Amino acid sequence: MKTDHEQAFEIFDETLSNSELFDHVEFKKVAGLPFVYLTVxxxxxxxEIEAALKQCAAKAMRGKRLTLAMSYVRKNQALQVYRVRFLVPQRKMFCCGNLCDDCIRFTDP
Structure with missing residues (x-):
């Protein structure tokens, strides 16, 4: 069974590959960080590229508790490079006493 993070990257890759703005989409991990190489x-x-990336990421994150961290890296002729990460929110480890909706007291271990 795949995690939400893995599912989001698969959906993101699929929607980017089907986009009309890009000729070729390639994902690479360098030093543990995911980069997207786009031939536009x-x-x-x-x-327009960034709007398409955000739209594809929104489709990938729909129904999941993920956030997008995207940054422009460089351009080389028709090749655009972006660092795209889906961040998983941290879970609370203790009760702070503020009666939070997601309090650790209300979850099963």
Whole structure:
């Protein structure tokens, strides 16, 4: 069974590959960090690329408790490189006494 994080990356990869803005999409892990190498079609601006990345990430994160951390790395001719990470929220380890909705007292071990 796959985790939400793994499922999100699969959906993200699939939706990016099906996008009309990109000719080729490749994922690489360098030093444990995921990078997306995008070969874009002609005359696509950076803001359009980032909007497409955010839209694909939103589809991947739907129904999961994940957040997106995305940063532009570099451009080399038609190749765009972005670092894209899905962050998993930390869980509380103790009761702080503030009557939180997600209090550790209300979860099964």
């Amino acid at each position: 079609k002609d005359r696509v601006e950076r803001n």
